[in-house]
Amino acid sequence: MIASVPAAILSAALAAVPAAVLAQGYAGLGAEADGDFAVPQQGAALAFPGDHLPHPDYRIEWWYLTAALSAADGTRYGVQWTLFRSALRPGSDTPGLPGDTRQVWMGHAAVTTPDAHLFDERLARGGVGQAGVTEPFEAWIDDWTMRSTAPADADPLDAITLTARGNRFAYDLALEATGPLVLHGDxxxxxKSPAGQASYYYSQPFYDVSGTLTLPEGDIEVTGSGWLDREWSSQPLSGDQEGWDWFSLSFESGAKLMGFGLRESDGGHFTSATWIAPDGTETAYGDGALRLTPGATAEVAGRTIPVEWRVELPDEGLDVTTTPLNPQAWMGTTFSYWEGPIAISGSHDGHGYLEMTGYE
Amino acid sequence: MLDAHDLRKTYQTGDGSLTVLDGVSLSVARGESVALTGESGSGKSTLLHLLGCLDTPDGGRLSLDGSRIDDLDDAGRARLRRDRIGVVFQSLNLIPSLTVAQNLAFQARLAGRHDPDWQERLTRRLGLDGLGQRFPEQLSGGQQQRVAIGRAIANRPDLVLADEPTGNLDETTAARVRDLLLELVDETGAAFLMVTHSDVLAARLSRRLHLSGGRLA
Amino acid sequence: MTRTALMALLSHWRRHKLQLATLLTGLALATALWSGVQAINAEARRSYDRAAATLGQDVLDRLTAPEGVTLDQFVALRRAGWQVSPVIEGRIRAGGTPLRILGIDPLTAPPQAGLTALAGDNDIIGDFLSTPGLLLVAPETAAQIGDADLPPTRIAPDVAPGTAVTDLATARRLLERQRLSYLLVASEQPLGLPPLSDIAELDRRTPDESTDLSELTDSFHLNLTAFGLLSFAVGLFIVQSAIGLAFEQRRQSFRTLRALGLSLRRLMVLLTAELAVFALLAGIAGLALGYGIAAALLPGVAGTLRGLYGASVAGTLAFDPAWAAAGLGITLAGTALAGAQALWRVARMPLLAPAQPRAWAMASARTLTAQAGGAVALLLTSAVLVWVGEGLIAAFACLGALLLGAALALPPLLIGALRIARPLARGPVGEWLLADGRQQVPALSLALMALLLALSANVGVGTMVGSFRTTFTAWLDQRLAAELYVTAPDEAAAARVRAAGDELADAVVPIWSVDVDLRGRPGSVYGIADDPLYRDNWPILEALPEVWDRVAAGTGAIVNEQLFRGTDMTLGAPLRMAEGWEVPVVGVYSDYGNPAPQAMIGSDALSRRYPDVPRLRFAVRTDPDQAAEVAAQLRERARLPDQGVVNQSEVKALSLRVFEQTFLVTGALNVLTLGVAGIAVLTSLLTLSGLRLPQLAPLWALGMRPRTLAALEVARTCLLALLTWALSLPVGLALAWVLLAKVNVEAFGWRLPMHLFPAQWIGLAGAALLAAGLACLWPAIRLTRLPPSRLLRVFAHDR
Structure with a gap:
């Protein structure tokens, strides 16, 4: 009982983190921005590298990296590295321990193999220096870091190193972008909903990845592709949305697809997609263009979860099926959700990542 | 010496009152031995208890050497029992925590009349030599009764009362014990009254009284 | 058949109401004291669990530094991957009581009590992490601190009493500290971390088992449990004698029932069921009584634990069904134990054997020999344990062997004593009295053993508490040598106190301290002036030459006994009191009632290391006769609140009151145990009185008055009680010695000199006589009221 207490307190503290919040039935919490928090506005231009840094006036924000990897022997792996920022109140923290914490940070890291899913979690308050995102670009919580190695004249996210370490795994990866940043939506x-809830959302989907995974059985050299999502908001979801299914797909053609469906309590999906051409040209599709159909399910952490999906985007001639590398890719963290690498087959072949929240 | 006149005794029972003695008069002289016979429940033991100052009559008079004893208080009756009366019951006469020698001497010492020579003679006569340091529970029934007799006599009482003193013993032992009792009582010259069922035994005493329905026949 | 048989069996109790009452009383008493003590123990354990759970402090390693850990060190460790969590801990006063502040970081803390109160409420979390913050406290603590000037409180039932869990930043503000008290190190750490020492220079310490609260208080609870067990055993003595007699008296009924066709098995089932029903009825009554006892004693127990160990225990009792079930269970088990012998006899009773009276409680000479042998073995074991035993368990085993051995030795010793006394008897009655007493010993031995145990416990505990009290009072005199103690609210008032004091009093000596970790435990160091106040009075136990000169010069420190013994220190050993500041320990002083380590050193030396600590407390020396007047003047001139100046005599009175409160429970249990022993004697005598008649009737027939016999019965019982008391003295003193020389040192870290209190013994002799006298009074009075016919029936023909 007592062991679950910190989790319980944090589930409240970080109630504004959307993916998990939805999953935990806090759907309503993020629906309306507190009067004190800033709200995303259509038409506001994003500016880099400044927007790589935190936006403390918004309630929630994340730096979310997933990578589909393989070893020399062909074994496939997946890696996740996430830093969440959740604001109790808007504004930056005063350095030190002044006693009015505004920002709470949470890190999730995972390695997925065909037969294991290893993950860990870190929490920190703002201000003391235990976690944060600063210039020159570095996002960190404890010893988990995402640090820019790009030359001064390039975008800081063009080249990064990524480290994380749990009780049973660690990784140390180098990532280099082969394409530009991609802005989603407008x-x-x-x-995010017919009612107009929205976030600022951009990605760097063009990473080549190489590095070392440390697993209980030893070190493994891996290579593959990575995808970074950046998103911040104060009122991302509407109250009747139960969870979401989010896909990042990299096809052998060099094209990519970001697509998500927000499951509504009446059973429908509010979908949104961005088709990314090999050169980085993006095409945004609004609600309805992308079709997501759940397929085979699996028993995961006591829940029934659709681990196979049919993904269709007729406008781009896409009709594929995704299958998980490991159906048991469950993040049993403070907020639990499914997050793992998938293989794509059908009209297009390739690899990607799937995140599913809100399955009770 | 012992005179009883019109003694009455009634017990309260659950169903009312039960008259056990209904006007009993008798007298026993010094040196005389009297047998008291009667059916079970005829009141023999009750009469013996009244005569021995163990219980008090509801009516009538009782006197010893001419002085009234029926109206004595508890302390007076206790003194009388201690100083002048010797009693032998059928069983459980002895004090279990004291040795044979202590039991023999107990009443005499209580009365302040302990005579070591007399006790030694008695011990020998009773055939209790060498048993002085034993405890009652280590003796046979016959031996126990002999101790009880010795104790009653050691005090040189004026009156010796016995209530079926051999009733618990086998016939041979009983005969030996009662011979001893009669002999010793005779030697001391005390008045003697014995409750008994046995006609043979009754015949050996100087007089016989028969109790029936609470009255002497 | 069963119904008829049951009616026949039960009719016995209708005719022997007293016996039934005895049986039920014995069972109820046994249950009451046992379950009462269990309830107290359980409540205390719950409090400890809360205290331990308030921080995973009993299992996790800690990182400490003499002057505290910095926030930077914490962050550096986290950024190197180490899973550590910061804690700021200290005490403040709130609403007149001390409040332990436990400042934690909820985001990195290990599993943590209290925080459930925050779960699921986003606003509350925000409040907890913000200014003014939130204090999570137990309900009783909330009531205690009332409307003190503190951050808002929120009730968290699982937080230990007397503790407030709060955010790190809030704690830092309340305690006015900059640094962290320590870092907790999670038991599991990530793969491949760099060594700790490469990142921060901190001492890593595994929690010391011996400082663990529950370990420390175990001795106290063992004590209580022992008392409870003692009472339970004594209660069972009562039950056993009542059951034994009832079965004996019903032999004829059993035989008749069986002759009429009731099977032995069904008879046994009926008898067992009968006992079980009695046990349940008495058990329920006993539970109610036990709950009452526990509720009445608990505030005292809480006081004791606070006074001796600084452990906070809630003063109120919660009802726990599991406790009740366990209590009933133990009653049933006890009844089974007490009734086993009687049931066994019934089972083996031949159907047609003649009914013969049997002295069922009589023990043979062989039993006596066996008892004596067992006693010798146990007493030897106890002696061996004294010399070779280590630790609390050995000490208590030693006590157990001593008490049990003494109890077993009692019957042979009493018989021996009565035999030796034989030549002293004058006259036949005296002889009979001794002889009869000797014969009664086996029958009364269980009750007398109970009395012996109760008396020994009284002597032992009384001696211990008395020794403690004598030492404590003398120590108070030494420790509180100054006539007045002044506390100023701020620096300005302190300056006024100094100015006024210089004029009014003989001397004004500042008392100030800093909170420092001493050998790994939070403690304090006092800076003391070189003053006769200390030189002439301080309760030094052991010291190197020129101790006061060295302390004054700052080249040596003196430490309290707890620190000295707790860390196996030797004189001359270095003691670190700040980063880079170590001085040798040059003396040890006694410091009773303080669970924390403490050291003292010259004020100048300490203020060089800690220049900013305010000095707000002073000892004021003056003519004792004028103390009251000087106090009044000081209050006026320094403009101090009333409680700012305290008279030495008031402090002493308060301390003694706390002391008395501390041992209230012990005293109450002593009286209760003695009371139960008295009841055991009473019921034994009542049980025996029926069997006594054949032994007394011949004496009556030979001319002894019932009143005389009754008086002799009383005399005999009192004689046995007095002999038992005499034996209890050496046993009790041995008990006290073990308590003082062994248990105390293990449990408290203090060694106390043993003082003897003969007046107490005389009092106890009186109590023993009173208990025995009262116990035999009723049987004696019944004897004087017996009609002759009842006595004559003994001699009746048809037995």
Missing amino acids: AGFSV
Whole structure:
């Protein structure tokens, strides 16, 4: 009982983190922005590198990296590295321990193999220096870091190193972008519901990845592709949305697809997609263009979860099926959700990542 | 010496009152031995208890050497029992925590009349030599009764009362014990009254009284 | 058949109401004291669990530094991957009581009590992490601190009493500290971390088992449990004698029932069921009584634990069904134990054997020999344990062997004593009295053993508490040598106190301290002036030469006994009191009632290391006769509140009151145990009185008055009680010695000199006589009221 207490307190503290919040039945919490928090506005232009840094006046924000990897022997792996920022009140923290904490940070890291899913979690308050995102670009919580290694004249996210360490795993990866940043929705203004809830959302989907995974059985050299999502908001979701299914797909053609469906309590999906051409040209599709159909399910952490999906985007001639590398890719963290690498087959072949929240 | 006149005794029972003695008069002289016989429940033991100052009559008079004893208080009756009366019951006469020698001497010492020579003679006569340091529970029934007789006599009482003193013993032992009792009582010259069922035994005493329905026949 | 048989069996109790009452009383008493003590123990354990759970402090390693840990060190460790969590801990006064502040970081803290109160409420979390913050406290603590000037409180039932869990930043503000008290190190750490020492220079310490609260208080609870067990055993003595007699008296009924066709098995089932029903009825009554006892004693127990160990225990009792079930269970088990012998006899009783009276409680000479042998073995074991035993368990085993051995030795010793006394008897009655007493010993031995145990416990505990009290009073005199103690609210008032004091009093000596970790435990160091106040009075136990000169010069420190013994220190050993500041320990002083380590050193030396600590407390020396007047003047001139100046005599009175409160429970249990022993004697005598008649009737027939016999019965019982008391003295003193020389040192870290209190013994002799006298009074009075016919029936023909 007592062991679950910190989790319980944090589930409240970080109630504004959307993916998990939805999953935990806090759907309503993020629906209306507190009067004190800033709200995303359509038409506001994103500016880099400044927007790589935190936006403390918004309630929630994340730096979310997933990578589909393989070893020399062909074994496939997946890696996740996430830093969440959740504001108790808007504004930056005063350095030190002044006693009015505004920002709470949470880190999730995971390695997925065909037969294991290893993950860990970190929490920190703002101000003391235990976690944060600063210039020159570094996002960190404890010893988990995402640090820019790009030359001064390039975008800081063009080249990064990524480290994390749990009780049973660790990784140390180098990532280099082979394409530009991609803005979703209307130049980065991504609508999440018919009622107009929205976030700022951009990605760097063009990472080549190489590095080392440390697993209980030893070190493994891996290579593959990575995808970074950046998103911040104060009122991302509407009250009747139960959870979401989010896909990042990299096809052998060099094209990519970001697509998500927000499951509504009446059973429908509010979908949104961005088709990314090999050169980085993006095409945004609004609600209804993308079709998501759940397929085979699996028993995961006591829940029934659709681990196979049919993903269709007729406008781009896309009709594929996704299958998980490991159906048991459950993040049993403070907020629990499914997050793992998938293989794509059908009209297009390739690899990607799937996140599913809100399955009770 | 012992005179009883019109003694009455009634017990309260659950169903009313039960008259056990209904006007009993008798007298026993010094040196005389009297047998008291009667059916079970005829009141023999009750009469013996009244005569021995163990219980008090509801009516009538009782006197010893001419002085009234029926109206004595508890302390007076206790003194009388201690100083002048010797009693032998059928069983459980002895004090279990004291040795045979202590039991023999107990009443005499209580009365302040302990005579070591007399006790030694008695011990020998009773055939209790060498048993002085034993405890009652280590003796046979016959031996126990002999101790009880010795104790009653050691005090040189004026009156010796016995209530079926051999009733618990086998016939041979009983005969030996009662011979001893009669002999010793005779030697001391005390008045003697014995409750008994046995006609043979009754015949050996100087007089016989028969109790029936609470009255002497 | 069963119904008829049951009616026949039960009719016995209708005719022997007293016996039934005895049986039920014995069972109820046994249950009451046992379950009462269990309830107290359980409540205390719950409090400890809360205290331990308030921080995973009993299992996790800690990182400490003499002057505290910095926030930077914490962050550096986290950024190197180490899973550590910061804690700021200290005490403040709130609403007149001390409040332990436990400042934690909820985001990195290990599993943590209290925080459930925050779960699921986003606003509350925000409040907790913000200014003014939130204090999570137990309900009783909330009531205690009332409307003190503190951050808002929120009730968290699982937080230990007397503790407030709050955010790190709030704690830092309340305690006016900059640094962290320590870092907790999670038991599991990530793969491949760099060594701790590469990141921060901190001492890593595994929690010391011996400082663990529950370990420390175990001795106290063992004590209580022992008392409870003692009472339970004594209660069972009562039950056993009542059951034994009832079965004996019903032999004829059993035989008749069986002859009429009731099977032995059904008879046994009926008898067992009968006992079980009695046990349940008495058990329920006993539970109610036990709950009452526990509720009445608990505030005292809480006081004791606070006074001796600084452990906070809630003063109110919660009802726990599991406790009740366990209590009933133990009653049933006890009844089974007490009734087993009687049931066994019934089971083996031949159907047609003649009914013969049997002295069922009589023990043979062989039993006596066996008892004596067992006693010798146990007493030897106890002696061996005294010399070779280590630790609390050995000490208590030693006590157990001593008490049990003494109890077993009692019957042979009493018989021996009565035999030796034989030549002293004058006259036949005296002889009979001794002889009869000797014969009664086996029958009364269980009750007398109970009395012996109760008396020994009284002597032992009385001696211990008395020794403690004598030492404590003398120590108070030494420790509180100054006539007045002044506390100023701020620096300005302190300056006024100094100015006024210089004029009014003989001397004004500042008393100030800093909170420092001493050998790994939070403690304090006092800076003391070189003053006769200390030189002439301080209760030094052991010291190197020129101790006061060295302390004054700052080249040596003196430490309290707890620190000295707790860390196996030797004189001359270095003691670190700040980063880079170590001085040798040059002396040890006694410091009773303080669970924390403490050291003292010259004021100048300490203020060089800690220049900013305010000095607000002073000892004021003056003519004792004028103390009251000087106090009044000081209050006026320094403009101090009333409680700012305290008279030495008031402090002493308060301390003694706390002391008395501390041992209230012990005293109450002593009286209760003695009371139960008295009841055991009473019921034994009542049980025996029926069997006594054949032994007394011949004496009556030979001319002894019932009143005389009754008086002799009383005399005999009192004689046995007095002999038992005499034996209890050496046993009790041995008990006290073990308590003082062994248990105390293990449990408290203090060694106390043993003082003897003969007046107390005389009092106890009186109590023993009173208990025995009262116990035999009723049987004696019944004897004087017996009609002759009842006595004559003994001699009746048809037995």
